Amino acid sequence: MVLGATTYSSNAPFLAAGFDRGGFDTWITRMFASPVTVVSGHLTEPLDWPGTTIEAGDPVEVVTRLKAESEVPLRSHGSLTLNRALLNAGLVDTIELTIFPVLSGDTGVDRVFDGVADFDLELLAARTFDGNTQVLTYRPARHA
Known part of the structure; x- marks a missing residue:
């Protein structure tokens, strides 16, 4: 880690x-x-x-x-x-995003990708657990 x-x-x-x-x-x-x-x-x-x-x-x-x-x-x-x-x-090499079923537009403090260049993401894997939460694994490639 x-x-x-x-x-x-x-x-x-x-x-x-x-x-x-x-x-x-x-x-x-x-x-x-x-x-x-x-x-x-x-x-x-x-x-x-x-x-x-x-x-x-x-x-x-x-x-x-x-x-x-x-x-x-x-x-x-x-x-x-x-x-x-x-x-x-x-x-x-890979980005694993966990999508929780909540929007925190007013209360969110950090937008995860502020300051990051543009990337295309290739989906490598997707799974759902607890019926709501998604885990998506992507391979990033700098956007041309």
Whole structure:
């Protein structure tokens, strides 16, 4: 997992001693058990999340190196600023969008793709769970 500092900080409390993670789905359970690299210039070690390291510096350079070194695909969750930079740099192989059945036009705070170049998306997979929520997986290609 590769996360930005804000996403790391918002998820770290779920690892506190005594926090009941029994209701998490398998993806979330796997995420919390995965080694994590936090790209941050202001967080310092040690971090509360076991198996977490901090990488300071340009996120594009950090992730380019991590992709070359990793034997498994990297995954990021949340981390809007980080993921926007990685998408614009051509480092994102797939995008998984979760569509929840709610519109938050007045109360929404961040539009996910603000600041991202135009991309065409090729649908690779689609699934529905809980009867309402869609998970769509796309391959991005910069729009010509």
